[in-house]
Amino acid sequence: MTFAKPVIATALLSCLVVTLTACSGSEPESKDGTVTLVFRQFDPESEVRGLATVVDAWNRDNPRVQVEMQTLSPNNVQQFAREANAGTGPDINQIGYSDVEFLATPRILLPLDEHLSKDPLPEGTKEGLLATDMVTFEGKTWAMPWTADTMALVYNPKALSAAGVKDPPATWEQLAADARQISSSSAGKTSGFCFPASGSATSAGWFAINYYLWAHGGTLVRKDSAGNWQTGATPQQLAAAIQFFTDLFASGAVPKANQAVQDYSDPTISNGLATGSCAMTYQPPATFAALREKAEQAGTALTTAPMPSGLTDGATHLGGRALGINRNTEHPAEAWSFVKYLMSATTFKTYDQYPASAETLEDLPVPEAQQGYVEQLPHSRSFARYIGSEMTIASMQQLVNQRCSAVYSGQQTSAQAAADILKGLAEGLKG
Amino acid sequence: MASPRIGQRPYALTTPALIVIAVLFLVPSVYNVVLAFQKLTPYEPVGDAVWVGLKNFASIFTDPEIGSAAFNTAFWLTAVTVAIRLGLGLGLALLLQSPVLQRWRLRGVARTLVLVPWMVPPVVAVACWKWIFDADTGVLNQFLVDTGLLSEGVPFLAQTSTVWWSVITIIVWRELPFVVVVLMAGLQSIPKEQYEAAAMDSAGRWQSFVHVTLPNLRPVIIVVVLMTVIQTFNNFVYVWLSTGGGPGTYTQVLATQLYSAAFVANSLGEGAAIGIVMTALMAVFALVYLRVTNEREGGRA
Numbered sequence: 001m002t003f004a005k006p007v008i009a010t011a012l013l014s015c016l017v018v019t020l021t022a023c024s025g026s027e028p029e030s031k032d033g034t035v036t037l038v039f040r041q042f043d044p045e046s047e048v049r050g051l052a053t054v055v056d057a058w059n060r061d062n063p064r065v066q067v068e069m070q071t072l073s074p075n076n077v078q079q080f081a082r083e084a085n086a087g088t089g090p091d092i093n094q095i096g097y098s099d100v101e102f103l104a105t106p107r108i109l110l111p112l113d114e115h116l117s118k119d120p121l122p123e124g125t126k127e128g129l130l131a132t133d134m135v136t137f138e139g140k141t142w143a144m145p146w147t148a149d150t151m152a153l154v155y156n157p158k159a160l161s162a163a164g165v166k167d168p169p170a171t172w173e174q175l176a177a178d179a180r181q182i183s184s185s186s187a188g189k190t191s192g193f194c195f196p197a198s199g200s201a202t203s204a205g206w207f208a209i210n211y212y213l214w215a216h217g218g219t220l221v222r223k224d225s226a227g228n229w230q231t232g233a234t235p236q237q238l239a240a241a242i243q244f245f246t247d248l249f250a251s252g253a254v255p256k257a258n259q260a261v262q263d264y265s266d267p268t269i270s271n272g273l274a275t276g277s278c279a280m281t282y283q284p285p286a287t288f289a290a291l292r293e294k295a296e297q298a299g300t301a302l303t304t305a306p307m308p309s310g311l312t313d314g315a316t317h318l319g320g321r322a323l324g325i326n327r328n329t330e331h332p333a334e335a336w337s338f339v340k341y342l343m344s345a346t347t348f349k350t351y352d353q354y355p356a357s358a359e360t361l362e363d364l365p366v367p368e369a370q371q372g373y374v375e376q377l378p379h380s381r382s383f384a385r386y387i388g389s390e391m392t393i394a395s396m397q398q399l400v401n402q403r404c405s406a407v408y409s410g411q412q413t414s415a416q417a418a419a420d421i422l423k424g425l426a427e428g429l430k431g
Numbered sequence: 432m433a434s435p436r437i438g439q440r441p442y443a444l445t446t447p448a449l450i451v452i453a454v455l456f457l458v459p460s461v462y463n464v465v466l467a468f469q470k471l472t473p474y475e476p477v478g479d480a481v482w483v484g485l486k487n488f489a490s491i492f493t494d495p496e497i498g499s500a501a502f503n504t505a506f507w508l509t510a511v512t513v514a515i516r517l518g519l520g521l522g523l524a525l526l527l528q529s530p531v532l533q534r535w536r537l538r539g540v541a542r543t544l545v546l547v548p549w550m551v552p553p554v555v556a557v558a559c560w561k562w563i564f565d566a567d568t569g570v571l572n573q574f575l576v577d578t579g580l581l582s583e584g585v586p587f588l589a590q591t592s593t594v595w596w597s598v599i600t601i602i603v604w605r606e607l608p609f610v611v612v613v614l615m616a617g618l619q620s621i622p623k624e625q626y627e628a629a630a631m632d633s634a635g636r637w638q639s640f641v642h643v644t645l646p647n648l649r650p651v652i653i654v655v656v657l658m659t660v661i662q663t664f665n666n667f668v669y670v671w672l673s674t675g676g677g678p679g680t681y682t683q684v685l686a687t688q689l690y691s692a693a694f695v696a697n698s699l700g701e702g703a704a705i706g707i708v709m710t711a712l713m714a715v716f717a718l719v720y721l722r723v724t725n726e727r728e729g730g731r732a
Contacts, residue, residue: 078694081474102474102697119629200675201695257566259589259678268565277567395696406679409590428696 035331037338040090041321041388042075047286050350058341065334068162077102084108084326089189092328092338095143095322097134097391098383104142109324111140115336128358130377133384135322143322144339145356150316150380151207151282152263152304152372154291159279160391168280168305172212172244175308176417179253182279192253194269194278196261197245199396199405204264205245207282209400212241215309221386221425229389229429231422238418246407246414259408265291274298281372282307284319285373289352292369304372311379318380320356390431399424439527454624455702466703473697480700487704496680497688507595508670509663516659519603520610527611528618531569542615549608557672560601564588588674591681598682606662612654617651618644640648653724660720661713685709 015288030036038054041048048071055069070090077099085108094105099405103109120126121144135143155168163182169175179192197205213219218233220242233241234431248254255278261268265286265287274295283291288304295302309315321340325335341347345360354373355361368373386393403417403424412420467487469480491497505699523545532538549555563571564587572584587597621644667686670676676691678682685705693702 066646085474085476102472105509106472106475106479108474198675199677199679200671201691203675255567256589257584260561260564260566260586260674262675268567271568308705351512392695392697395691398695402677402680405589405677408683409678409681411591411679411681 001350033064033122035065035334037065037329037331037335038070038090039067039092039094039095039338040070040072040080042071042073042370043094043286044073044094045071047352050352051347053350054342054347057346058324058338060418065331065337067338071084075099080326081106081108084328087328089326089328091326091331091335093324093326094146095324097131097145097320097322097388100135100143100322100324101137101387103324104137104140108285108327109142109191110327110329110332111142112144112336113141115332116118116141119333119336119340121340121343124359124363125340125357130356131318131320131322131382131384134387135383143324144343145316146321146323146343147353148318148320148356148361148377149284149286149354150310150318150373151211151284151307152288152310152370152376153280153307154273154283154288154302154304155280156273156276156278156295156300156302158301159186159276162186162190163192169308170306172215172308176244176248176251176253179280180251183252186298188252189280190276191255191272192280193248194254194258194272194281195245196263196266196269197254197258197405197408198260198262199251199402199409200262201394201401203262203397203401203405205404206397206401207317208245209241209404211307211309212244215312215315216241219385219391220400220421221429227367229391230426231429233422235415235418235422238421239414240416242404242407242414245404247409256360259405270294273302276300285370286352288370288373303369306372306376306379310376311374313379314381316376316380318377318382320369321353322356389429391425391428395428396425400430403407409427463703463706466700467707469700471699473694473699483700487698487700488708489707490706492703496683499680499683500683500688503595503682504664504686507599507682509660511595512599512606512663513656514661515599515603516607516610517656520607520614520655521648523607523619524612524614525640527615545606545611547559548605552606553605553668554672556605557601557669560597560604561588561673564597586629589678591678594674594678594682598669598673601673602663602666605669606659610659610709613651613655614648619645619649619703656719657717660716664711664713664716 007357041051052069056170059066075159079097080089080093081103100353129145130148131145135141135145142205153168159182164183165178165181175193182190182192195205195208196203213233216237218237220232221229222232223229227344249256257268264281264283269278269281273281273291275298292302307316323339325339329335344356345363348355348360354362355378383393386396400421403421406412407414407417468482468484471480472582527538527541527545532541563569566572566584566586575581576584585593589595624641626639629643634642665686667690668684670684671687671690674682676687689702689705692705693699
């Protein structure tokens with residue numbers, strides 16, 4: 001078997017070469033000078049058909065810079081960090097605002113200030129960019145605000161009017177009263193309000209607690225004038241927020257089944273809205289757009305309004321996605337051109353999201369049913385208010401969700417839960 | 432005396448396997464130990480890790496939730512589910528081996544059906560069960576309400592009185608086939624002559640089961656228990672996907688604590704430290720368990 005050794009060695013070497021080639025990042029420039037960029041986004045396929053159209057249009061108009069759109073859903077920014085730290089990864093990455101800091105600190109992203117000064121954003125895009133505080137760290141711009149969203153009140157006008165409720169609630173207290181009235185007048189057939197209230201780390205019940213707290217002058221954490229982080233709510237404020245939602249369950253205004261629901265797009269909630277067994281909830285725009293179609297098929301008309309106190313500055317959150325360029329890209333100029341293109345008004349003609357540029361947003365034709373978002377967005381404030389301490393927003397979210405869930409399920413009182421949350425926050429802020 | 436070429440051959444043959452083991456098992460394990468003494472986020476390159484000594488272990492043992500998570504892991508997640516799986520698994524294995532199924536030509540169908548849950552990916556299994564358990568639209572609640580057993584749906588995964596039993600149901604449903612298959616293999620290896628001898632000694636079915644079946648299955652049961660305990664103790668998927676550790680922290684287990692520390696709080700070092708504690712606990716369990724079972728085996732011999 002004299003030939004065995006060279007054959008085995010060749011086979012092993014081939015495997016190694018194939019493996020390493022497969023693991024490599026963006027494709028190099030081809031012989032004819034065509035550059036291929038990889039753009040990764042994390043929204044589900046069902047929500048990005050319009051974005052795919054935008055990318056196709058770019059590829060048609062830019063034959064020498066082709067873009068391949070990757071979908072990695074749900075959002076997994078740690079995967080991108082692992083790839084980037086290994087010298088690979090997509091050239092352009094869609095990033096949730098609250099994740100930009102994680103990628104900026106270890107310099108995984110390319111600072112964009114040089115591109116911004118040499119090849120600035122066009123008029124009409126750069127004006128009034130929202131959420132810039134979520135992408136700027138240590139004086140540098142690490143990503144570009146791309147889309148903007150918030151949670152608006154999604155409601156069924158028929159269910160409200162059937163219970164004698166004329167307008168959507170403008171305050172949280174009004175919401176509680178309306179929700180109780182809807183539930184009781186329908187003998188429990190229609191729940192007044194539905195929201196995800198599970199104790200899991202990513203439960204969207206977190207938004208309701210924060211919105212209530214912000215509307216009543218509190219905040220979970222705040223940075224003092226000396227730059228030190230501390231808790232920002234009194235035990236009474238926090239306990240009142242938790243008790244508010246606990247009472248909604250106790251009064252039957254919110255179905256107990258919601259205590260096992262983690263996401264605002266969970267079928268328990270979306271089916272309830274679509275079939276009329278739930279009158280009000282809160283959702284971001286992309287989820288609402290999909291829900292509205294489903295509800296129309298079921299014969300239910302849904303619309304939006306600002307959240308309770310949603311027109312008060314800072315009483316709701318400003319979320320959305322940013323676009324960052326991988327520091328490993330071999331084509332930063334081309335990647336920047338593509339980022340500029342994605343930020344332009346053209347994108348939002350087919351992409352079902354709101355632009356982070358206030359001017360582009362103003363010019364965007366928005367369906368009547370989505371006016372709640374448009375009215376509320378200028379008053380929403382980003383989660384930058386929680387960023388920069390030793391404690392991650394995800395940890396705060398987990399802590400708050402767990403303790404609220406413990407109260408909803410009868411394991412704790414709201415006062416005990418509030419004390420636990422404040423203690424956990426204080427410890428977390430110390431690091 | 433063997434020639435030098437033949438003398439080196441065993442080393443040459445085992446070297447590739449040793450390299451694979453070192454790369455895939457030893458290196459990650461050693462790195463996990465190193466990581467447990469460092470501070471590093473999932474976003475930083477390995478070179479940015481900062482040495483923090485025993486701080487990660489200190490924060491685990493001062494965490495007020497760790498005690499209940501350890502109890503939940505040992506009792507609810509592991510002991511209860513392994514005991515139920517063993518009992519049900521033995522019953523099902525005996526049923527599948529029974530001559531009745533053979534006579535009715537149902538043995539093949541029954542064996543295939545038992546394997547179905549095992550073919551379902553755990554994530555899909557949990558998603559289905561969450562739907563079944565839903566208080567409003569779940570089929571279980573609809574059945575219970577329609578038949579008048581309940582006046583309204585119960586949020587099985589959201590109340591403390593039902594949540595653990597719901598999680599246990601999911602785990603047992605998905606993981607039972609493994610126990611059944613292994614025990615069935617054990618049953619098939621028991622010589623028929625032993626049953627015939629027992630029958631000649633006027634042993635009834637129960638006596639045959641106690642004095643022939645169980646002693647012969649003993650080595651298989653020992654291995655099944657060891658494997659299922661270790662696999663379940665480290666399991667993360669069922670609890671995380673079905674309850675997220677809730678309501679509150681009522682179903683939090685060590686594996687979900689590990690995930691939260693590493694990927695929610697971004698403290699890889701603390702996650703690695705929890706992993707080491709879990710490994711140590713399982714190592715102690717395996718040593719004690721094997722020692723006790725071996726001693727009994729020796730005593731019997």
